[in-house]
Amino acid sequence: MSRLVVVSNRVGPLKDTGRAGGLAVALVDALTETGGLWFGWSGDVSEEGTFGNLKQGGGTRKVAMATVDMTQADYDEFYAGYANRTLWPVLHYRLDLADFDRRFEEGYRRVNERFATRLRPLLQADDIIWVHDYHFLGFAAELRAMEVGNPIGFFLHIPFPAPEVLAGLPNAERLVRRMLAYDVVGFQTRRDAANFRRFAVEELGAVERDGDKLDIAGGTVVARAFPIGIDAAGFARQATTPEARRNTARTEKLLVGRQQIIGVDRIDYSKGLPERFRAFGRLLEDYPENRGKVSLMQVAPPSRAELDAYAEIRRELEELSGNINGRFADLDWTPIRYMTRSFTRRALAGLYRASRVALVTPLRDGMNLVAKEYVAAQRAEDPGVVVLSRFAGAAEGMPEALIVNPHSAEGVASSLQTALNMPLDERRSRWQAIFDRICQNDAAAWATSFLETLRGRATN
Structure with missing residues (x-):
């Protein structure tokens, strides 16, 4: 079975500390089943940032962990800035609280590109890549630009707003177009998935097919609800x-x-x-x-x-x-x-x-x-x-x-x-x-359902 590569803002833990959430438990189970790599931010800020040494360790026999630092500018613009001052309020329908600073948007794109650059040499030809949450909406587009042809799926853990709300985000069309570089885009609810498909159809000219597929620019993307569960x-x-x-x-x-x-x-x-x-x-x-x-x-x-x-x-x-x-x-x-x-x-x-x-x-x-x-x-x-x-x-x-x-x-x-x-x-x-x-419909069923859909796209 193909190795699973999970990309998320924070990595681990692989062991139950008593405080790990249901997502971490579900991802550990999925990674352990196939063997894999968990990649993301170390949580540290350093002068070298993503150009520093790749931190590897804390894994198990079947699951490796790899993290990179951010610079202070990366943290301020990508994490504290665009992710949490811009995307978080917009995706929660709070345009009134969003900070639309161009520096934040540029920092977000820069960190997505640098993280993709650091992950690229770690990938194997038959890996299945599963990217998580609003920090990495454009991650697949960066990997595709590096000629990564592996199946790449994305799951959004927070809401996806109605097109009329998302349209208030500067360059929303470009952001969603970059999300269409994924093979499968997963959402928590049918409403969120429908909002995404409607934006792609109305604003980007995609064609909706078979209820949960989008045809655009010669490719097809599955956009579907995969409600997350717990153990x-x-x-x-x-x-x-x-x-x-x-x-x-x-x-x-x-x-x-x-x-x-x-x-x-x-x-x-x-x-x-x-x-x-x-x-x-x-x-x-x-x-x-x-x-x-x-x-x-x-x-x-x-x-x-x-x-x-x-x-x-x-x-x-x-x-x-x-x-x-x-x-x-x-x-x-x-x-x-x-x-x-x-x-x-x-x-x-x-x-x-x-x-x-x-x-x-x-x-x-x-x-x-x-x-x-x-x-x-x-x-x-x-x-x-x-x-x-x-x-x-x-x-x-x-x-x-x-x-x-x-x-x-x-x-x-x-x-x-x-x-x-x-x-x-x-x-x-x-x-x-x-x-x-x-x-x-527990956490294991959620992970299995998503990964089966992503693997199915890989064989089509």
């Missing part, structure tokens, strides 16, 4: 580990028979955290019987703290939680427990199991694996309920969740009230349907 059975086992059980027991002891709603998100404007706090406050206002009986635990580790938009969200969350706690708290009850520390996946599994409701309300999200992890962690005999944003990719595959509009505080509060009072039989029925589906 549902593995995460269910995490919930029974000693660390998870300790966290479940500690939380249940603190609750003293009360009910807990849980949210777990990085601090990011796409996650809808201020809207979530307001919805919880509305729950206490509109349904006063919950006062003293229901609390919200929000785990929100900081991210991209150097960006002004993130610092503003953090200030807003502190003000909102302080205001709600000040209005409703009692001597023995705090409405919102807001924590900015991170937890291991085993610890989170224990917190999920102790919570009656998962509140997953991003304003936009590619998938959102928290909703799936929460379901996997539940006790089958007494499961909780997911209240899920219609704008999370997970909503396409979890119709049994309570689907909400995160912009409506009243609507979210009403659904929370429904979840908190849902009869056991209904909770079990909804949970079982979702659990069966996430076990079937």
